[in-house]
Amino acid sequence: MPGRLTLRNPAATFRSGRRSGRLRTAALGTALATVLVPGLSACGGQAASAAGSAAALKWTSSYFPAHWDPVVGGSGAQFRELALVYASLTRTDEDGKAVPDLAKSWEYNTRGDVITFHLRPHLKFSDGAPVDAAAVKAAIERAQKQKNSALFGDLTSIRSVDAQGLDAVIHLSQVDYQIPQLLGERVLQIASPKAAASPEKLDQSPVGAGPFTVTQLVPGTKAVLKKNPDYWDAKNIHIDTVELTSAPDASTVVSGLQTGVYNFADITPSQADAAKKAGLDVFVQPGFNASNLSLNTNKAPFDNDKVVDAFRYAINRQEFVDKLTFGYGSVTNQPFPKGYVAFDPQSADAYPYDPAKAKKLLGEAGYKPGALKLSLVIPAEDPQAEIVQAQLAKVGITVTIKIDKNWATPFFAKNLTFSLYGTTGRDSAAQTLTAHFGPNGPLNLSSPYEPTGFEAAIAKVRQTPLDSPDYPKVLQAATRAGLKSKALVFTYSSPNLIAKSKSISALPKNPAHIDWTGVTIDGSN
Numbered sequence: 001m002p003g004r005l006t007l008r009n010p011a012a013t014f015r016s017g018r019r020s021g022r023l024r025t026a027a028l029g030t031a032l033a034t035v036l037v038p039g040l041s042a043c044g045g046q047a048a049s050a051a052g053s054a055a056a057l058k059w060t061s062s063y064f065p066a067h068w069d070p071v072v073g074g075s076g077a078q079f080r081e082l083a084l085v086y087a088s089l090t091r092t093d094e095d096g097k098a099v100p101d102l103a104k105s106w107e108y109n110t111r112g113d114v115i116t117f118h119l120r121p122h123l124k125f126s127d128g129a130p131v132d133a134a135a136v137k138a139a140i141e142r143a144q145k146q147k148n149s150a151l152f153g154d155l156t157s158i159r160s161v162d163a164q165g166l167d168a169v170i171h172l173s174q175v176d177y178q179i180p181q182l183l184g185e186r187v188l189q190i191a192s193p194k195a196a197a198s199p200e201k202l203d204q205s206p207v208g209a210g211p212f213t214v215t216q217l218v219p220g221t222k223a224v225l226k227k228n229p230d231y232w233d234a235k236n237i238h239i240d241t242v243e244l245t246s247a248p249d250a251s252t253v254v255s256g257l258q259t260g261v262y263n264f265a266d267i268t269p270s271q272a273d274a275a276k277k278a279g280l281d282v283f284v285q286p287g288f289n290a291s292n293l294s295l296n297t298n299k300a301p302f303d304n305d306k307v308v309d310a311f312r313y314a315i316n317r318q319e320f321v322d323k324l325t326f327g328y329g330s331v332t333n334q335p336f337p338k339g340y341v342a343f344d345p346q347s348a349d350a351y352p353y354d355p356a357k358a359k360k361l362l363g364e365a366g367y368k369p370g371a372l373k374l375s376l377v378i379p380a381e382d383p384q385a386e387i388v389q390a391q392l393a394k395v396g397i398t399v400t401i402k403i404d405k406n407w408a409t410p411f412f413a414k415n416l417t418f419s420l421y422g423t424t425g426r427d428s429a430a431q432t433l434t435a436h437f438g439p440n441g442p443l444n445l446s447s448p449y450e451p452t453g454f455e456a457a458i459a460k461v462r463q464t465p466l467d468s469p470d471y472p473k474v475l476q477a478a479t480r481a482g483l484k485s486k487a488l489v490f491t492y493s494s495p496n497l498i499a500k501s502k503s504i505s506a507l508p509k510n511p512a513h514i515d516w517t518g519v520t521i522d523g524s525n
Contacts, residue, residue: 064246070189086189086208098180125192133163138193263501275499288425306365312351314358320492329494342429369396379407437482446487
């Protein structure tokens with residue numbers, strides 16, 4: 001699927017993506033035996049002793065990777081875990097801007113259709129292969145062509161790549177100044193081309209040029225990593241070992257943090273108060289999370305504009321915030337948080353809660369109270385669905401919730417009529433917009449429909465340099481054009497929440513990313 005974004009949690013929308021988290025059934029069934037990565041000496045006993053060292057991170061994650069091949073798994077929320085192993089051309093700073101990672105710098109040609117990334121010299125992957133332009137070319141081409149790639153839709157602007165030593169020259173099919181934002185941790189985590197020659201083996205034995213290397217892997221359950229001395233910024237990585245485990249039942253995570261079984265975990269808003277009372281630090285990580293109702297305008301009743309508008313007015317966004325986010329979330333009618341450059345203030349309250357107006361519109365569409373009956377198809381139990389069901393009942397719409405664990409197949413095939421979705425967005429705002437509103441957008445349940453004016457508006461975004469004084473205005477205009485879409489009704493957003501031991505220092509507040517640069521762990525706590 002092109003432009004795939006990340007699903008959120010069923011308790012705060014669906015957790016961790018089509019290929020990850022609670023939907024990783026296939027991966028969990030593949031292997032139970034421990035995989036020792038070839039060429040590395042760590043074993044289970046060494047890992048256990050390392051876990052008690054002063055600079056040991058013990059991270060339990062609800063987003064444990066179902067796939068360690070970044071081409072397959074890197075588009076979901078698990079990109080944060082994969083970033084332990086893999087580095088990218090760029091990364092995102094606290095302002096949400098692209099800054100150097102494997103690439104020390106880059107520049108466009110005068111037309112804006114060729115960008116050259118200059119890689120840092122003398123870098124190598126953990127298998128000894130050089131980090132050069134040939135590796136970048138191989139990574140992009142594999143992401144575009146590999147059969148099970150989750151990333152090919154993100155790279156449609158890239159026509160070809162020339163490898164010239166440490167210079168990766170990327171030729172674009174259109175003017176697109178979003179490329180530095182796009183080719184960061186989410187979309188192009190670069191694996192060793194030597195290891196990636198066998199994607200199946202890479203999926204079990206990841207080889208990157210990131211801050212850590214995997215020494216032990218139990219698929220779907222546990223990974224043990226050690227600091228990579230060859231990482232370009234190794235001097236600012238102060239963690240020696242990482243033990244990453246798949247999170248147990250949510251009710252036991254806080255107690256596990258209290259007793260020292262873990263010292264770092266993602267939590268739901270409902271757990272935040274308990275974590276604080278337990279003396280843990282609760283880190284509120286900014287992000288681009290936004291939940292929505294997805295409507296298919298190619299199917300009745302959403303082929304009637306009055307029904308679509310009735311749904312827009314029937315939704316009480318504040319109820320989602322009050323019941324699901326425990327004070328950490330906020331209402332939203334767009335895929336960006338307030339204060340972010342792509343947030344459009346002009347669209348902030350376009351369809352306020354008005355159940356009387358919703359009833360009137362349904363009557364005008366020919367539906368008497370109780371006459372409109374719909375199935376809401378979701379992959380797992382979700383309190384969000386129950387809120388939607390209750391709110392629509394108040395305006396005379398009967399909703400039956402149907403759980404389909406294989407929900408992703410009909411959703412991405414655009415065969416469902418009505419569903420829910422939630423995403424963590426993209427570092428490239430243009431990519432977030434096209435994924436939601438573009439004619440081929442994976443989150444546009446009404447494909448190939450797109451709102452009038454959106455194509456021209458997003459083209460103008462791509463043609464505007466990120467440092468242009470006009471960029472915010474142009475980007476917000478594209479958001480405004482996209483929000484005319486009849487296919488999505490946004491409801492609320494919630495930040496990512498992390499509970500950690502006080503022994504772990506503060507993390508950089510990079511939107512949606514977990515950055516270990518400069519983070520220390522005090523072994524005395």
